[in-house]
Amino acid sequence: MSTTTPASARVPAVPAPLARPERCDRCGAAALVKVTLTTGGELHFCGHHARKHAARLLEIGAGLRSAL
Ligand SMILES: [Zn+2]
Numbered sequence: 157m158s159t160t161t162p163a164s165a166r167v168p169a170v171p172a173p174l175a176r177p178e179r180c181d182r183c184g185a186a187a188l189v190k191v192t193l194t195t196g197g198e199l200h201f202c203g204h205h206a207r208k209h210a211a212r213l214l215e216i217g218a219g220l221r222s223a224l
Pocket residue numbers: 180181182183184185201202203204205
């Protein structure tokens with residue numbers, strides 16, 4: 157697999173407690189999973205959408221963790 161992402165774009169994962177409930181970016185349900193993208197962006201997904209997108213997110217190097 158080839159990627160054009162420069163090494164400098166990788167940021168260390170900083171565990172931080174979620175101070176407020178997040179919502180799924182796709183459907184607005186309570187988020188169960190927080191996704192950290194290699195670009196530094198963040199997404200939140202409910203269980204349904206986390207499962208739906210997990211394979212692709214892992215493929216692009218995103219970090220998934222529980223948002224609970
Ligand atoms: Zn959802």
